[in-house]
Amino acid sequence: MYDCVCYTCSYSDRIKYHKRFEILQSVYADLSTTERSDIMIDKDKVKTAVNLLLEAIGEDTTREGLIDTPDRISRMYEEIFGGLDMDPKEILAKRFTVKDSEMVVERDITFYSMCEHHLLPFYGKAHVAYVPDGEVLGLSKLARIVEVYARRPQLQERMTNQIADAIFKELKPKGVMVMLEAEHMCMTMRGIKKPGSSTVTVATRGSFVDNESLQSTFYGRVRNFRL
Numbered sequence: 001m002y003d004c005v006c007y008t009c010s011y012s013d014r015i016k017y018h019k020r021f022e023i024l025q026s027v028y029a030d031l032s033t034t035e036r037s038d039i040m041i042d043k044d045k046v047k048t049a050v051n052l053l054l055e056a057i058g059e060d061t062t063r064e065g066l067i068d069t070p071d072r073i074s075r076m077y078e079e080i081f082g083g084l085d086m087d088p089k090e091i092l093a094k095r096f097t098v099k100d101s102e103m104v105v106e107r108d109i110t111f112y113s114m115c116e117h118h119l120l121p122f123y124g125k126a127h128v129a130y131v132p133d134g135e136v137l138g139l140s141k142l143a144r145i146v147e148v149y150a151r152r153p154q155l156q157e158r159m160t161n162q163i164a165d166a167i168f169k170e171l172k173p174k175g176v177m178v179m180l181e182a183e184h185m186c187m188t189m190r191g192i193k194k195p196g197s198s199t200v201t202v203a204t205r206g207s208f209v210d211n212e213s214l215q216s217t218f219y220g221r222v223r224n225f226r227l
């Protein structure tokens with residue numbers, strides 16, 4: 001007889017669950033001893049975890065519709081959490097010299113992320129602006145930097161700050177302003193169920209901080225000026 005601490009064993013197939021529990025424990029042990037930045041997505045661990053999850057909700061993991069689900073999710077997670085393996089520094093390294101310092105705004109950058117509290121999607125638009133100080137980024141880079149921070153377990157507030165910090169630190173512009181507008185599935189399909197509500201977060205750095213006229217220029221360009 002096994003002496004398993006997994007309470008599931010007491011009312012189900014004891015040996016089977018005990019072995020699964022051992023696998024899960026080794027997953028956690030690995031995670032705690034590995035540096036976060038060294039972790040690449042381990043597809044086998046994702047498969048094991050999804051199998052356990054399906055079992056835990058009482059599903060038959062051998063039925064046709066579910067048999068390939070763990071494998072599908074492991075491949076999908078590689079994509080939607082791929083930002084963990086991307087280096088924002090690399091993306092922001094390519095820069096061009098400019099003389100003037102007019103505000104650059106890239107708006108309506110669509111993003112999809114995963115709320116780290118529920119592992120449910122939140123998605124919407126990012127608007128990113130900066131006032132250059134001698135250098136500008138290639139236009140696609142602002143969208144790529146949003147992608148880096150969206151493709152990981154995330155909080156909208158933190159993501160907003162991370163985008164602003166990365167640009168402010170690497171490009172060293174006079175100022176940065178970032179606004180994210182997103183709908184959270186954890187708000188709309190469960191809990192208080194408020195479809196259509198959106199969460200707006202803003203981060204300012206450098207010359208944008210407490211500068212109402214610069215901020216209202218930003219809001220004006222994001223809101224009013226439509227092509």
Ligand SMILES: [Zn+2]
Nearest residue numbers: 115117118186
């Ligand atoms: Zn959530």
